[in-house]
Every structure is written in C-alpha cells, then in structure tokens.
Amino acid sequence: IERGPDREKMLPLFQDMIEGVLSVPVNLPFTKFSRGIIARRKLVPMILQVILEKREALEEQRNPQKDLITSLLSLHDQNGSSKMMSEDEIIDNIIIVMVAGYDTTSVLLTFLVKLLANNKSIYSTIAQEQEEIASKKAYEEALTWEDLTKMKYTWKVATERTRINPPVALSFRRAKQDIEYEGFIIPKGWQVMLSASMTHMDDSIFQNPTMFDPTRFDKHAPPPPPFSYVAFGGGPRMCPGFELAKMETLVMMHRLVTRFSWELLNKDESFKRIPMPEFDQGLLVHVKPLKEDGVIY
Numbered sequence: 001i002e003r004g005p006d007r008e009k010m011l012p013l014f015q016d017m018i019e020g021v022l023s024v025p026v027n028l029p030f031t032k033f034s035r036g037i038i039a040r041r042k043l044v045p046m047i048l049q050v051i052l053e054k055r056e057a058l059e060e061q062r063n064p065q066k067d068l069i070t071s072l073l074s075l076h077d078q079n080g081s082s083k084m085m086s087e088d089e090i091i092d093n094i095i096i097v098m099v100a101g102y103d104t105t106s107v108l109l110t111f112l113v114k115l116l117a118n119n120k121s122i123y124s125t126i127a128q129e130q131e132e133i134a135s136k137k138a139y140e141e142a143l144t145w146e147d148l149t150k151m152k153y154t155w156k157v158a159t160e161r162t163r164i165n166p167p168v169a170l171s172f173r174r175a176k177q178d179i180e181y182e183g184f185i186i187p188k189g190w191q192v193m194l195s196a197s198m199t200h201m202d203d204s205i206f207q208n209p210t211m212f213d214p215t216r217f218d219k220h221a222p223p224p225p226p227f228s229y230v231a232f233g234g235g236p237r238m239c240p241g242f243e244l245a246k247m248e249t250l251v252m253m254h255r256l257v258t259r260f261s262w263e264l265l266n267k268d269e270s271f272k273r274i275p276m277p278e279f280d281q282g283l284l285v286h287v288k289p290l291k292e293d294g295v296i297y
C-alpha cells in the first residue's frame with residue numbers, strides 16, 4: 001500500500017483495530033473492543049478496493065507488483081485453474097499480517113533505541129560493525145542481503161533485547177486431546193498460555209537471566225535448548241515474519257547509527273505491558289544528524 005492519503009486514512013483505523021484485538025472482549029459502546037470492531041468494518045472496503053486494483057493490474061499484466069496481496073491473488077490450484085483464496089480470506093490474511101507485523105517490530109526498535117542511548121559500549125560496537133559495511137557503499141546505496149549477513153553483532157543485541165523484553169509476551173495453544181504434563185492433566189479443548197517472558201527469565205535455561213548479555217548468542221556459546229528462546233514462538237506456527245522483522249530491524253539500525261546520534265529526554269523510563277510494552281510517557285528522543293548541521297526532533 002503506497003504512501004498517500006488512502007494509507008493515511010487506514011492508519012488510525014488499524015491502530016483502533018489493534019487496540020481492539022488486544023482488549024477485554026466486551027462489546028459495549030465506547031469500549032476499545034467495540035471501537036476495534038467498528039474500525040475493522042470501515043477497513044474492509046478499503047482493503048477490498050486495494051485488492052481490486054491489484055487484481056486489475058495483475059489481469060492486465062500492468063506492471064504487477066511483487067507484494068503480498070498480488071502473491072495471494074496469484075495462488076492457483078495444481079491445475080492452474082481455480083483461485084485458491086477468496087477475497088474474504090485475503091482480507092483476513094492482510095489484516096492479521098498488519099496486526100502481527102506492526103507493533104512487534106516497532107516495539108523491538110524502540111527498546112533498541114533506548115538501549116543504545118544508555119549503553120555506549122554496545123552503541124560503539126554496533127556503530128563500528130555498521131560503519132564498516134557503510135564504508136564500502138555509496139551514500140544512500142541500498143543494502144543487500146549479503147550486507148545483512150555481516151550484521152552479526154547487531155542481530156545478537158536485538159536477539160538479547162527480545163529475550164529480555166519480548167514484544168509478544170504471551171501466546172496460546174488449544175489442547176486437541178487430553179494431555180498429561182508433569183502430573184497435571186490439560187483437558188481437551190482447554191487453552192494453554194505460553195509465557196515467553198517467564199521462559200526467558202528461567203535461570204535453569206539462561207544464567208543470570210536479568211543480565212543483558214548478547215554473547216549468549218555467540219556462534220561458539222552453547223545454544224539455548226530448543227523452545228527456550230521463544231520471542232518468535234516455535235514449531236510449525238512460529239512467526240512467519242521472522243526474516244522480515246530481522247531485515248527491518250537491521251536496516252533501521254544501520255541507517256540510525258551511521259547517520260544519527262541521539263539521546264533520551266525521558267525522566268521516567270518506566271513502561272507497562274498493555275499487553276505490548278509501552279513507555280508511560282512514550283520514548284522521547286533528541287536526534288542529531290552526524291554529518292550535517294541542524295537538529296531533528
């Protein structure tokens with residue numbers, strides 16, 4: 001969805017909808033839940049319009065873009081005849097991807113911005129790694145996949161950040177049959193809540209769990225046992241956006257540390273999970289370009 005007035009109209013509706021998804025499900029006027037439902041109702045025709053435009057471009061072979069909606073529209077069964085997804089299914093998938101992929105990455109980036117402002121040693125090691133990559137490229141030249149593979153320290157820091165503050169602290173599974181686990185029966189049909197935060201703070205898995213230590217994820221360090229680093233979930237339903245989130249985070253960190261310095265203006269750095277972590281006063285940052293004069297707020 002390109003930048004422009006249509007996208008601007010969608011943004012507040014998405015925000016209302018995300019709040020609705022994460023709220024107590026009480027459908028009374030003025031609750032977040034009911035605002036979320038109303039927002040979704042308004043969003044559906046807007047997304048449908050985007051789908052119709054992309055379908056037209058695809059059918060007329062008018063420079064169809066390689067985006068998610070176009071890919072979903074292009075899915076056909078094995079004979080190549082009937083379409084595999086209805087418009088309603090595409091709308092639902094677009095909505096879930098936007099809900100799942102928006103606050104998660106922005107929460108991680110926010111916590112990284114805070115970490116780098118407070119920890120000069122981590123900041124300078126990341127800056128050195130990124131400067132080395134930038135020095136081999138022209139100003140504004142796009143990063144390549146190969147460049148991203150060189151950002152090993154930056155990604156270790158991001159991984160440790162998501163261990164300590166997982167953007168998604170809880171997820172759910174429903175028992176398909178009675179399950180016995182450590183002497184307890186989880187009856188068929190019950191939901192089980194998995195807590196990434198508690199797993200990540202278990203000192204039988206991560207030594208000194210509250211200590212920020214990116215070297216836990218060093219190539220030579222013993223890897224955490226399977227399903228113990230679960231910021232992106234695990235198993236067949238593991239986050240399908242993992243690679244995209246990694247790419248967004250690394251590109252953003254590259255641009256930030258090679259072009260700007262910043263300091264925090266917050267007096268109070270406390271945050272609450274509602275249920276995504278949010279700073280009580282937002283994260284106020286004073287950003288300065290490194291190479292030009294002037295100040296950006």
Ligand code: HEM
Nearest residue numbers: 100101104105108168171231232233234237238239241245
């Ligand atoms: C730092 C960023 C992100 C984090 C920490 C994160 C974390 C998670 C977690 C914990 C789950 C649940 C996995 C499970 O139940 O086992 C999940 C699911 C999901 N994520 Fe992400 N995610 C991130 C970014 C993204 C992005 C960028 C997208 C797409 C644009 C995305 C799309 C999804 C979708 C569609 C699901 C549902 C998968 C399913 O139910 O099969 N996520 N994510």
